[in-house]
């Protein structure tokens with residue numbers, strides 16, 4: 001009789017333990033590698049205006065950990081905007097269109113950004129995102 005009454009308790013115990021272990025393994029092995037940034041809590045907002053063939057402003061500076069919000073406004077012609085390193089992009093759009101890209105600046109460095117349409121980059125539509 002005693003064997004029968006102990007067995008269910010052991011099973012419950014085993015389930016509880018495996019449940020805890022499962023939770024711990026989720027915490028210690030996330031899907032993505034841990035990103036070691038401390039968010040600054042700052043939101044840095046910019047508007048980059050695009051025309052033939054320049055970005056205005058062409059350089060923007062933020063601090064690592066900032067939330068960066070860039071409003072890309074096409075004033076003239078047809079353009080997109082790509083930010084290297086962060087792989088951020090707004091779609092190709094024509095005059096009058098406004099798009100927003102937003103990301104956490106989790107890597108410091110100087111990252112080029114440019115318009116990918118035709119030869120626009122070579123014509124001057126290039127700038128830099130500087131993350132200090």
Ligand SMILES: [Cu+2]
Nearest residue numbers: 079115117120
């Ligand atoms: Cu362009």
